[in-house]
Amino acid sequence: MKAKEFREEINRTLIRENMTCERTLKACEVLLKRLSEGCYDAKLEKIRDFLPFTGNGKVYISDEISNLINSDILRERLKKELPPGREPLGVLLHIGAGNVPGLGAYSVIEGLLAGNINILKPASVDAPISGFILRELVKAEPELKPYIYMFEIPSTHASAVPKLKELISLSDAVSVWGGDRTIKAVRELAGADKKLIEWGHKFSFVYISRAGLKDRAAIKDLAKHIQDTGMRLCSSCQTVYVEGGSKEDMRLLREELNASLKQGPDIKDAAETLRRYTEKLMSELPAGSGEEERYDFLGCPLISADREDMFERLRADSHSLQTVGLICVGDEEEELSRLFIRAGATRIRRPSEMSAYIPGEAHDGKFPLYEYTKRAEYL
Amino acid sequence: MDSRIPLYFTKHPYDISGTEKYFMRAIRENFSYHILHNPDYAEIVRRELGFKRRGRGELAEEAASLIRVEEDISLIPPIPTAFFKRKRLWTMKPWQLPVKATSSGTEGKRSEMAYDCQSIIFGGALAGKLCSFHGLFSLRPANYIILGYEPHRTNKTVITKTQFISSFFAPPIRRSYALKYEEGGYTLNKKGLFRDLMSFCRSGFPVRIIGFPAYFFFLLKTLDRAGIRMKLPEGSMVLLGGGWKKFEGSKVDIIELSGLAEKVLGIKPESIREFFGAAEHPGLYCSCKNHHFHVPCYSRVIIRDETSLKPLDYGEPGILNLITPIAHSIPLISVMTDDIAVLHRGEDCGCGIKTDYFEIIKRVGLSEIETCSQTADRLMRDK
Numbered sequence: 001m002k003a004k005e006f007r008e009e010i011n012r013t014l015i016r017e018n019m020t021c022e023r024t025l026k027a028c029e030v031l032l033k034r035l036s037e038g039c040y041d042a043k044l045e046k047i048r049d050f051l052p053f054t055g056n057g058k059v060y061i062s063d064e065i066s067n068l069i070n071s072d073i074l075r076e077r078l079k080k081e082l083p084p085g086r087e088p089l090g091v092l093l094h095i096g097a098g099n100v101p102g103l104g105a106y107s108v109i110e111g112l113l114a115g116n117i118n119i120l121k122p123a124s125v126d127a128p129i130s131g132f133i134l135r136e137l138v139k140a141e142p143e144l145k146p147y148i149y150m151f152e153i154p155s156t157h158a159s160a161v162p163k164l165k166e167l168i169s170l171s172d173a174v175s176v177w178g179g180d181r182t183i184k185a186v187r188e189l190a191g192a193d194k195k196l197i198e199w200g201h202k203f204s205f206v207y208i209s210r211a212g213l214k215d216r217a218a219i220k221d222l223a224k225h226i227q228d229t230g231m232r233l234c235s236s237c238q239t240v241y242v243e244g245g246s247k248e249d250m251r252l253l254r255e256e257l258n259a260s261l262k263q264g265p266d267i268k269d270a271a272e273t274l275r276r277y278t279e280k281l282m283s284e285l286p287a288g289s290g291e292e293e294r295y296d297f298l299g300c301p302l303i304s305a306d307r308e309d310m311f312e313r314l315r316a317d318s319h320s321l322q323t324v325g326l327i328c329v330g331d332e333e334e335e336l337s338r339l340f341i342r343a344g345a346t347r348i349r350r351p352s353e354m355s356a357y358i359p360g361e362a363h364d365g366k367f368p369l370y371e372y373t374k375r376a377e378y379l
Numbered sequence: 380m381d382s383r384i385p386l387y388f389t390k391h392p393y394d395i396s397g398t399e400k401y402f403m404r405a406i407r408e409n410f411s412y413h414i415l416h417n418p419d420y421a422e423i424v425r426r427e428l429g430f431k432r433r434g435r436g437e438l439a440e441e442a443a444s445l446i447r448v449e450e451d452i453s454l455i456p457p458i459p460t461a462f463f464k465r466k467r468l469w470t471m472k473p474w475q476l477p478v479k480a481t482s483s484g485t486e487g488k489r490s491e492m493a494y495d496c497q498s499i500i501f502g503g504a505l506a507g508k509l510c511s512f513h514g515l516f517s518l519r520p521a522n523y524i525i526l527g528y529e530p531h532r533t534n535k536t537v538i539t540k541t542q543f544i545s546s547f548f549a550p551p552i553r554r555s556y557a558l559k560y561e562e563g564g565y566t567l568n569k570k571g572l573f574r575d576l577m578s579f580c581r582s583g584f585p586v587r588i589i590g591f592p593a594y595f596f597f598l599l600k601t602l603d604r605a606g607i608r609m610k611l612p613e614g615s616m617v618l619l620g621g622g623w624k625k626f627e628g629s630k631v632d633i634i635e636l637s638g639l640a641e642k643v644l645g646i647k648p649e650s651i652r653e654f655f656g657a658a659e660h661p662g663l664y665c666s667c668k669n670h671h672f673h674v675p676c677y678s679r680v681i682i683r684d685e686t687s688l689k690p691l692d693y694g695e696p697g698i699l700n701l702i703t704p705i706a707h708s709i710p711l712i713s714v715m716t717d718d719i720a721v722l723h724r725g726e727d728c729g730c731g732i733k734t735d736y737f738e739i740i741k742r743v744g745l746s747e748i749e750t751c752s753q754t755a756d757r758l759m760r761d762k
């Protein structure tokens with residue numbers, strides 16, 4: 001389609017009456033039902049081969065999708081995030097990231113609920129899965145068709161910049177997911193007057209106090225959390241800080257984390273086998289071997305830290321802090337929580353709940369549906 | 380005498396029966412060498428083989444004596460490539476190692492490899508023997524299309540070095556790169572590449588296309604879609620290597636690929652050769668005319684069960700484990716890659732090479748995954 005025709009088509013849709021969120025919810029319900037009936041199993045299995053993600057295959061992907069499109073959760077969110085009198089922004093361009101399968105489609109669904117026309121440029125790894133979800137949504141509710149567009153634009157391609165500029169010029173706001181580099185690049189492309197809604201990569205970590213080191217159950221939860229989310233989500237633990245951790249403490253912690261892993265489910269997957277075996281060999285290295293000994297667990301660094309230094313250490317990245325998992329004893333909780341929220345974090349959680357989705361909860365301290373609408377006043 | 384000398388300078392690269400005794404001796408020598416000189420490796424071997432704590436000299440002797448026949452090689456603890464990405468397991472000191480390289484991979488997830496003088500000489504001999512056996516050397520000058528990165532001092536990956544070296548197999552006239560280094564980064568040189576391919580085609584000199592199979596496939600698809608049909612000059616060749624990487628999803632098998640190449644470039648399937656190698660394994664595998672990777676006499680292949688890591692029989696898919704006695708720099712004697720492969724009996728191929736061959740089925744591949752941990756990386760660096 002030519003740029004001019006595309007613009008005209010969008011404008012025609014725009015002046016029409018707003019699309020109601022009921023249609024989107026209905027489509028999500030149909031999709032969820034078909035998913036739970038296993039209609040998509042074969043298709044998802046195929047898509048899985050294209051994905052660089054590991055995990056339990058189709059179960060994993062369909063769980064992830066189910067969480068994203070659960071209409072009960074979405075209804076809750078509509079109630080909580082959209083006060084009366086909000087109107088859609090108009091045309092939303094979504095620039096997706098590749099860390100969560102289906103993230104692009106999810107962003108589009110949020111845009112739809114807020115009543116917008118949505119253009120998605122998915123991350124290349126996410127394109128198959130997001131494309132699939134969006135096609136199925138349109139099949140379930142054909143009325144949605146003029147509200148959903150997807151363009152695959154490989155970022156290495158020479159024409160990527162002019163194409164993106166074209167899409168940005170068509171839209172009222174750009175919702176961008178990704179790392180600092182992506183966001184900076186989009187900011188430059190968009191110019192000063194375009195509204196940008198940024199969902200940056202976030203840094204989440206776990207802090208273990210001296211007393212917390214003895215909490216074996218919490219450490220087991222932490223091992224499970226790291227294994228399950230593999231540092232993929234913004235809310236997954238990406239570093240573990242150990243208060244005043246000596247070399248011995250660090251070794252013991254690593255051993256304990258590894259030990260809880262071994263009791264975990266037996267995943268028949270070569271990647272998992274290799275990962276565990278590598279971990280086992282790492283733990284067999286003699287204590288203090290070489291100057292470069294780093295402590296980590298499944299790639300997640302374990303770092304010794306002092307409570308007094310934490311604030312200073314985190315401050316420089318305050319804008320990208322998100323979830324803090326706390327392992328400590330009762331009377332330390334208040335002090336530590338306050339410390340981390342002041343440093344820039346937005347959520348304090350137990351390790352087992354760091355990435356749990358809680359309906360109606362703000363993402364990075366913002367409500368997406370609210371961000372995708374504006375306040376309008378009529379006569 | 381160092382048993383590697385008769386092994387690497389043997390006449391026929393696939394003569395396993397004639398070199399077996401040298402190979403086994405070289406394996407034992409290499410195994411005990413690393414145990415003796417590398418305390419970290421010794422500790423891994425000690426714990427994996429369940430030896431009681433004892434001196435490294437004693438351990439080296441006992442561990443090596445376990446490896447009597449070929450089947451015993453699987454007892455040598457295989458080290459996964461991921462391990463090298465986390466821990467430098469160098470046996471020799473950096474200043475003793477003239478060649479250093481990194482595996483390709485996302486930031487922070489590379490393994491640093493280094494080779495000692497001797498292994499470089501043996502590696503050269505091995506590569507030379509294999510390439511001349513497969514008729515890849517030619518004195519006729521050729522034009523090169525390189526479907527990969529233009530060399531630059533900032534690019535230390537093995538694959539870029541390998542591609543560059545292979546552009547000397549026939550005297551180079553001109554080289555045209557798919558990814559050109561410009562203003563501090565690589566850009567895709569699509570137009571230039573097509574233009575050069577057309578003009579090379581008319582020049583009459585053989586054309587050699589070297590590069591990643593995925594790029595070759597994309598090139599063919601683009602030409603095919605545009606309805607372009609060419610006839611590459613007599614003696615032209617396509618040398619592919621480096622795997623499909625993040626394009627695993629678009630992977631087509633080599634038969635389909637060579638069919639398309641014949642249609643678009645007019646090149647015969649047997650002129651398309653594939654290489655297999657890994658940064659962590661100083662060995663080389665060149666496909667035969669039936670597109671199979673036969674195992675040369677310098678190395679062995681073990682396929683391991685994806686859960687128990689036990690060695691598997693012919694025909695059973697599992698994790699690829701490569702064995703070589705070549706290097707003193709790093710214990711690369713038994714390396715486990717991220718590839719899922721199957722081993723087949725040599726006689727099943729029918730190309731004339733008698734040794735077993737393996738087939739790569741897919742990559743376990745984790746490296747391209749985008750994580751949310753950039754900030755974590757930065758915090759680590761700042762510290």
Ligand SMILES: [Zn+2]
Nearest residue numbers: 667671728730
């Ligand atoms: Zn053969």
